[in-house]
Amino acid sequence: MKICVTSQGDSLDSQVDPRFGRCQYFIIVDTKSFEFEAIQNSSIDAMGGAGIQSGGFVAGKQIKAVLTGNVGPNAFQTLQAAGIDVITGVSGSVKEAVEKYNKGELKPTQGPSVSSKFGIPGKEK
Numbered sequence: 497m498k499i500c501v502t503s504q505g506d507s508l509d510s511q512v513d514p515r516f517g518r519c520q521y522f523i524i525v526d527t528k529s530f531e532f533e534a535i536q537n538s539s540i541d542a543m544g545g546a547g548i549q550s551g552g553f554v555a556g557k558q559i560k561a562v563l564t565g566n567v568g569p570n571a572f573q574t575l576q577a578a579g580i581d582v583i584t585g586v587s588g589s590v591k592e593a594v595e596k597y598n599k600g601e602l603k604p605t606q607g608p609s610v611s612s613k614f615g616i617p618g619k620e621k
Contacts, residue, residue, distance in 0.1 A: 502564040506534035508591040514565025517547035547571030569608040
């Protein structure tokens with residue numbers, strides 16, 4: 497099964513990025529083999545709509561879940577509509593996050609964890 501972890505770098509040893517829509521990288525990981533693909537987030541500097549753009553992008557990767565620190569309402573709705581579990585409050589390395597997911601220690605959230613402007617420099621709340 498494939499999942500997506502928001503990351504501050506391009507490896508499994510990188511730290512989980514606390515932002516979804518404006519994360520540095522999306523790490524698409526096979527939960528069994530730990531094979532992964534690191535994709536730089538093209539929406540990081542978007543003036544608006546980064547969560548929706550990022551949500552649509554990862555939904556196209558046929559993943560089962562997103563592991564991240566926080567997710568806003570627009571991204572949450574986009575991911576939920578695609579049938580993707582959203583798990584917030586994740587920290588540590590990408591590898592540690594996947595290991596916790598595999599052990600069943602991480603549970604899907606039922607709603608967004610931050611406001612719609614979180615992650616925009618000067619507008620964070």
